[in-house]
Amino acid sequence: MNIIVPIKQVPETSNVKMDTETGTMMRxxxxxxxxxxxxYAIEIAIQVKESHGGRVTVVTMGPPSADKALREALAMGCDDGVLISDRKFAGADTWSTAYVLVKAIEKIGAVDLIIAGERATDGDTGQVGPNIASAMDLPLATYVSRIDAVTGTSITVERMTEEGYEKLRLPLPALLTVVKEISYPRLPTLRGKQRARKTDIPTYSVADLDVVENHLGLTGSPTRVVKIETPKVTRGGKIYKVVDDHSLEEAVDGLIEFMKKKEII
Amino acid sequence: MEYKGVWTIAEAHEGDLKAVSFELLSRGRKLADELEEELVSVLIGGKVKEERVKELIQRGADRVILVEDPLLDRFIVETYSKVLIDLIDKKKPEIILSAATVNGRTLMPHVAMRIHAGLTADCTELGIEETTRNLLQTRPAIGGNILATIKSPDSRPQMATVRPKSSRPLELDESREGVVERIEFSRDLYDDRVKHLETISGGEEDINIQESDIVVSGGKGMKKIDNFKMLSDLAHAMGGVVGASRDAVDRGWARYPQQVGLSGKTVTPNVYFAIGISGAIQHLAGMKTAETIIAINTDEDATIFQVSDFGIVGDLFDVLPLLTQKLAKEVK
Incomplete structure (x- = not known):
């Protein structure tokens, strides 16, 4: 079972600061x-490999420093890593990113299963997984919360919907995007880290891939960012402090008044 | 042929239409009026009740394009994508909006990839750029830290998914008239590779936190799973549902489908109660577009109070029982 996991390196969102003058992120x-x-995608890919054999290849498009993300995935137990990096890829939106990832996956070779995360926490689109399935014409299941069965020719999964779950069977090769519920990611081991340091990670540039240049980077991206704003977070609502029975009564009455005024009740 | 008209994608579930189908029409109506073009609701599915199809027109559509077939009863993206691409090829719409539901967020990127169209995810605002007539799509990104406005200047159709609950359906107008155009499902578009085996109900109504007007969420401050009962009491008193922070889900007090935040769901209800939730940035990302936010927390410095319209600094175990008790009298 050859499994490919496309990943993305993102800024740690809890520490993101915004430049208030330019409205851009301070990286x-x-x-x-x-x-x-x-x-979660990496974890479930490793689990499938552990029970069915094969290799897990983790692939990312990004600056040369994204090598670090690949090595972290190797330290968790992935077998191979591929970095896709070239200045010409810069500014790619989801369409162009998926286009390049597909070309890289084709170059990596025969694949039985592609497992992607639900979405990235920075761009927050969740589009690249379905994009890849569409371009490669692979059967797709999104929001997968459980893998029920894997055979040599098919995979049965449960997918989370607004109403509950639905069970789908997909022939292989196929692509899944998975949600947090599917697994609990393991920590890298010391041995894993040592192996990750020694593993040779190839870099694919434009020259290595069978790509059409006008599909790359900003040029190949149908979308354009027009404007970035930093929304005001503070609402400055009324705050009641409870210190005794009397203030408790006041606070709750205040809340009920507020809800009436807002026509909530 | 010129690209013209605004399409919204209706979503069916077990013979009925989901609320997002009508929310999208109020978005679409505004855009279509500004462009002076037709608003079309596209419905792909099995059999949907006749009166609900008519309701699409009564709530804003000029036309309904209906592709109905028993084979389309379940959402299978491979087939739905081919059907939609076939319609786009034939009719060339300028704009396509879908709800940012699990199915909308699966279908739209599948279609956009094949036709090389620009697609913007989970928009909260839409408008038309005066000079170019391009669609302006505004969406939160980076955990809600920024609002980005995006356009697709050169590719058509312009595609966007729209956050559920971020707009209200238009009032029902029984005098509105429109066309229902039935298009036969061409069997060569049928892709039977993926098999739908079973639908498993969420088991409880609480699971669909994105479609509820009132969400009552609990966090670490709830202390233990038994205390979540207090949240469902409060929620049920108002017809709402129970959500949870990541902390609460990780502790097993609530289930993942109830998780609000960066690694869970984004909700935009009328009212969001944050109870025993401090307001980590990851949590705020999932709820700060709520119309009204009410917070109860012991820590007066908790971030959650900064984004609240109403806050109570106090012990939730004192406040909740009294609130539920007083509410019961009000609602009665």
Whole structure:
């Protein structure tokens, strides 16, 4: 079973600071991590490999420093890593990112299963997984919360919907995007870290891939960012402090008054 | 042929239409009026009740394109994608909006990839750029830390998914008239590779936190699973549902489908109660677009109070019972 896990390196969102003048993110000093939602994809890929054999290859598109994310995934137990990096890929939106990932996956070779995270915590689109399935015409299941069965030719999964779950069977090769409920990511082991340090990670540049240049980077991206704003967070609502029975009564009455005024009740 | 018209994708579930189908029409109506173009509701599915199809027109659509077939009863993205692409090829819409539901967020990128169209996810605002007539799509990103406005200047159709509950359906207008255009499902578009085996109900109504007007969420401050009963009492008194912070889900007090935040769901209810939730940035990302936010927490410095419209600094175990008791009298 050859499994590919496309991942993304993202800034650690809890520490993100915004430059209030330019409205852009200040990336300086912000640690880059593997997209937290990709960890579930990595974990379940390793589990499938452990029970069915094969290799897990983790692949990412990003700057040369994204190598670190790949090595973290190797330390968790993935077998191989591929970095896709070239200045010409810069500014790619989801369409162009997926286009390049597909070309890289084709170059890696025969694949039985692609497992992606639900979405990245920075861009928050969740589009690249379905994009890849669409471009490669692979059967797709999104929001997968459980793998029920894997055979040599098919995979049965449960998918989370608004109403509950639905069970789907997909022939292999197939692509899944998975949600947090599917697994609990393991920590890298010391041996894993040592192996990760020694593993050779190839870099694919434009020259290595069978790509059409006008599909790359900003040029190949149908979408354009027009404007970035930092929304005001503070609402400055009324605050009641409870210190005794009397103030408790007051606070609750105040809340009920407030809810009436807002026509909530 | 010129790209013209605004399409919204209706969603069916077990013979009925989901509320998002009508929410999208109020978004679409505004855009279509500004562009002076037709608003079309596209419905792909099995059999849907006749009167609900008519309701699409009564709530804003000029036309309904209906592709109905028993084979389309379940959402299977491979087939739905082919059907939608076939419709796009034939009719060339300028804008396509879908709800940012699990199915909308699966179908739209599948279609956009194949036709090389720009797609913006989970928009909260939509508008038309005056000079170019391009669709302006605004969405939160980076955990809600920024609002990005995006357009697709050169590719058509312009595609976007829209956050559920971020707009209200238009009032029902029984005098509104429109066209229901039935298009036969061409069997060569049928892709039977993926098999739907079973639908497993969530078991409790609480599971669909994204479609509820009132969400009552609990966090670490709830202390133990038994105390979540207090939240469901409060929620049920108002017809709401129970959500949870990541802390509460990780401790097993609530289930993952109830999780609000960066690694859970994003909700935009009328009212959001944050109870025993301090307001980590990851949690705020999932709820700060709620219309009204009410917080109860012992720590007066908790971030949650900064984003609240109403806050009570106090012990939730004192406040909740009294609140539920007083509410019961009000609601009666």
């Amino acid at each position: 300086d000093g912000v640690e880059s991590i593997i997209n937290p939602l990709d960890l």
